[in-house]
Amino acid sequence: MIKTFKYGGIHPDDNKISAEAAIETVVPEGVVRIFLSQHIGAPATPVVARGDKVKVGQLIAKAAGFVSANIHSSVSGTVTNIDLEADHLGIKKEAIIIKVEGDEWMDDIDRSDNIPKEIKLSAEEILKKIAASGLVGLGGAAFPSHVKLSVPPGKTAEYLIINAAECEPYLTSDYRIMLEHAEEVMIGIQILKKAIGVSVAYVGVEVNKPAAIAELNSLTSEYKGIEIVPLRKKYPQGGEKQLIKAVTNREVPSGGLPIDAGTVVHNVGTAFSVYEAVMKNKPLIDNVVTVTGKNLSVRKNLLVRVGTPVSRLVEIVGGIPENTGKVIFGGPMMGKAASNPDAPTQKSTSAVLFMSDEESYRKTSCACIRCARCVSVCPMNLEPYLLKRLAERKDFEESEKNSAHDCIECGSCAYTCPANIPLLDYIRLSKTEVLKIKRNRK
Numbered sequence: 001m002i003k004t005f006k007y008g009g010i011h012p013d014d015n016k017i018s019a020e021a022a023i024e025t026v027v028p029e030g031v032v033r034i035f036l037s038q039h040i041g042a043p044a045t046p047v048v049a050r051g052d053k054v055k056v057g058q059l060i061a062k063a064a065g066f067v068s069a070n071i072h073s074s075v076s077g078t079v080t081n082i083d084l085e086a087d088h089l090g091i092k093k094e095a096i097i098i099k100v101e102g103d104e105w106m107d108d109i110d111r112s113d114n115i116p117k118e119i120k121l122s123a124e125e126i127l128k129k130i131a132a133s134g135l136v137g138l139g140g141a142a143f144p145s146h147v148k149l150s151v152p153p154g155k156t157a158e159y160l161i162i163n164a165a166e167c168e169p170y171l172t173s174d175y176r177i178m179l180e181h182a183e184e185v186m187i188g189i190q191i192l193k194k195a196i197g198v199s200v201a202y203v204g205v206e207v208n209k210p211a212a213i214a215e216l217n218s219l220t221s222e223y224k225g226i227e228i229v230p231l232r233k234k235y236p237q238g239g240e241k242q243l244i245k246a247v248t249n250r251e252v253p254s255g256g257l258p259i260d261a262g263t264v265v266h267n268v269g270t271a272f273s274v275y276e277a278v279m280k281n282k283p284l285i286d287n288v289v290t291v292t293g294k295n296l297s298v299r300k301n302l303l304v305r306v307g308t309p310v311s312r313l314v315e316i317v318g319g320i321p322e323n324t325g326k327v328i329f330g331g332p333m334m335g336k337a338a339s340n341p342d343a344p345t346q347k348s349t350s351a352v353l354f355m356s357d358e359e360s361y362r363k364t365s366c367a368c369i370r371c372a373r374c375v376s377v378c379p380m381n382l383e384p385y386l387l388k389r390l391a392e393r394k395d396f397e398e399s400e401k402n403s404a405h406d407c408i409e410c411g412s413c414a415y416t417c418p419a420n421i422p423l424l425d426y427i428r429l430s431k432t433e434v435l436k437i438k439r440n441r442k
């Protein structure tokens, strides 16, 4: 049976125009800039200095606390500086800058093609390994994976849910991982199950990826306790709360976390990196980035070392098309327009999307016509037109009463509004203010 979530949702054209492009490895060259903060939580603390020689996979910055992540060198070469660098939003953050020299890896990383299957580590050892390897969620938020896997006292995990929906238009990196590394993904899921002590995992995949569903299904007899769940193609099917509802019919309470519904959710790309960390001793030094756009001469899924300048990826796809209006890091719905298109990639960079002037043109908005379409598509059952009005009035107490903090910033309301009102811009403002109110109250 094809499953989906209960409220709202939209059906944008999926534009998976890079789906047939097999993953290609980008050979590192020039310089990489690796941010100390590319995860939710405290920035990591450097353990190298200018002039140090480093190898691929070597620890270069240590997690500064539990909610933080280790950073490893993605290249071999010389540390030339530790300095402020602009990210894709133009925000300056500390980064370790390394001049690439050759491609020398740490000796303890298994780079062979063999796929080890026996999981020898205990649950506790797996968590330690995942933390040591600097793994973060690859579905967007970049939350340190070991934190997400640590079930708080008093809570119980019953199911692991793997988010393989990839519902954002244009993105195809998860799809290619499922096609080209299905077995490693299944082993990664078994490792995650062992880490949180559950016997059942569900993998939610949208039905517009039949080849990936078939590939994973062909392995379920060997990898017990994993069920592949076909999901209706509906945005935002990959939202954590929507996925949990679709797969288990459970609701995460307002302000709650997946564990409040007895679930732990991880992205399929994260399952692959868990396999690499635990079975191959490879820290998170690269990830698959979809480089796409209707006007590009070629679109690709590239295995990119963390810290690679986007200009390198642009070269590989034949340069930026003349009529490009926006470069987006991520997908068109939840990604962010880059003000610095030469920024380095980060651990959770899933895509670089080139949109034409025409596609990215923001239409002039007019007055609300009270059609309620924004209400009918909101997957969180909110009233976006009302939240917008409250934000305009700066009435954030009332915004809280109307659950502005539950907005998952999916953009469905703004996408569907016939008056072209940028609803999400207003709701984001409310959400920030409501979260401040809640923090102050605590």
Ligand code: SF4
Residues within 6 Å of the ligand: 377, 378, 379, 380, 381, 382, 384, 406, 407, 408, 409, 410, 411, 412, 413, 414, 423, 424, 427
């Ligand atoms: S952006 Fe927020 S308010 Fe708008 S549809 Fe999505 S969840 Fe609802």
Ligand code: SF4
Residues within 6 Å of the ligand: 367, 368, 369, 370, 371, 372, 373, 374, 375, 384, 385, 416, 417, 418, 419, 420, 421, 423
């Ligand atoms: S969709 Fe736009 S026009 Fe319709 S009620 Fe919502 S804000 Fe108003």
